Amino acid sequence: MKKILLLCSAGMSTSMVVKKMRASAEEKKVDVLIEAQGFESFQDHVEEYDLFLLGPQIRFKKDELQKLATPYGKKVEVIDMVDYGMVNGEKILTSALALLA
Template identity: 60%
Template structure:
């Protein structure tokens, strides 16, 4: 089972996106764990998750976090701003899974 963590500043809209991603995964029969937390918890969560998705509001952290993530053979990607703004859980899930291939 793949584990995806969304990282954000506060978490309200990201939590809604997580719900939409989980619903999309359920509809497609994909077993995946998806959660969200503040970006400050990244290092605590690093051993647990396979990929980390940054909300557009914290995209400036990508380079810094990728340096740490690469040491653990993991990735940090930024959620497409349009998909985030429209809460397109299906597309964000597809993008995350494609990054894991």
Template identity: 55%
Template sequence: MKKIFLCCSAGMSTSMLVKKMEQAAADRGLEVEIAAIAMSGFDEAIEAYDVCLLGPQVKFKLADFQAQAAELNKKVEAIDPMSYGMMNGEKVLDQALSLLEA
């Protein structure tokens, strides 16, 4: 099972997006675990999850988090702002899955 986490400042705005991503995954019959985790929980989460997507409000941490994740051979990317703003669970799920395949 693939494990994806969305990282934002407090973990609240992304929890709505997580629900939409879970619905999109269920519609496709995909088994994924998706969580919203506050930026302060990144260190622990990157060890437990396969990939991380950052919410727009923490995009400034992208380079730091990518470097940290690279040590574990994992990927971190920023969520496309348009997909985030529209709470497009399909697109954000696709973005996470493409990182897992890359």
């Protein structure tokens, strides 16, 4: 099972994205764990998850977090702003799975 953690600043819209991504994963029968946390908890989870997706509002943190993730062989990516705004869980999941392939 792959594990994806969405990171954000406040968590309201990200929790909606997580719900849509989970629904898409269930529909496609993809074995994936998808959670959301505030970005400040990144270091607590860096070993546990396979991929970290940042909400567009914290895209400025990408380089900093990727430096911390690289020694663990993990990726940090920013969720597309349009997909995030439209809460397009299916497209975000598809993009995430491509990054994990």
